[in-house]
């Protein structure tokens with residue numbers, strides 16, 4: 001449906017985006033994940049037609065941005081990183097204003113405004129001035145404004161930056177719900193938890209390039225398929241370790257202090273085997289932690305760096 005082919009963009013001597021290609025299918029929830037400065041916003045700006053690529057092409061249903069910019073812009077809704085609302089207007093007036101910018105009027109505008117207020121959960125506050133809204137309510141209205149023309153594809157550029165965890169969860173649920181209703185979503189974030197929660201397919205960007213692309217499970221397993229299981233125990237671990245080391249399905253068996261650490265492709269089976277062996281030796285685990293392969297470990301494996309560069313981050 002949306003095809004991004006070999007996009008490149010330079011700002012002076014800085015190459016912000018280099019040879020980026022990916023495809024988003026109808027109904028997808030597609031993640032664009034990468035650290036700050038990876039080139040996500042520049043890519044989004046080219047897809048939405050705000051800036052032109054130096055090289056490459058964007059098309060929807062086979063029609064290109066160069067030849068059919070209006071066709072593409074009507075089918076794309078953008079939720080920008082920054083809040084683009086008029087504080088001195090209420091929610092309804094903001095939506096009406098942006099609707100007229102898209103050339104919508106009359107009954108269609110009325111219907112679209114009503115739908116947007118419902119999606120944003122702001123029907124009861126629609127007459128309150130936006131400057132008196134909480135940060136979370138403003139974010140929700142910001143999303144609604146991006147959908148006033150009922151686009152096929154909704155592109156969201158880090159819509160949860162700087163908001164409290166409760167509002168963040170509300171936004172993530174709203175996005176998931178919109179996708180369930182059939183809207184194609186492109187969601188950019190540097191929070192891997194958000195992309196893991198929302199998206200079935202994704203591209204990971206770093207230094208302007210796509211370094212991994214495909215189904216969530218495939219990308220997640222780029223770092224390997226081994227889950228790490230840590231079992232804290234009270235008791236003598238040595239005989240347990242020697243017995244488990246005979247089991248070829250366990251890739252690593254070691255003791256660190258009072259914890260047994262295992263690596264396996266099948267975490268559930270590894271835990272049950274270890275519990276059985278422990279019980280034969282008269283000990284029981286007091287705490288079990290399983291860490292499955294995730295996007296963070298995939299990014300670390302591909303770049304040797306942490307996705308978040310040590311920044312803040314509130315998990316959803």
Ligand SMILES: Nc1ncnc2c1ncn2[C@@H]1O[C@H](COP(=O)(O)OP(=O)(O)OP(=O)(O)O)[C@@H](O)[C@H]1O
Nearest residue numbers: 011014015016034035036037038039040041042043
């Ligand atoms: N208008 C511009 N002029 C010069 N450099 C720019 C411009 N826009 C972006 N850049 C640079 O291009 C690179 C990619 O920036 P971009 O904003 O696309 O990254 P991002 O992944 O969206 O990061 P963030 O999450 O911080 O927005 C960065 O090094 C940035 O400084």
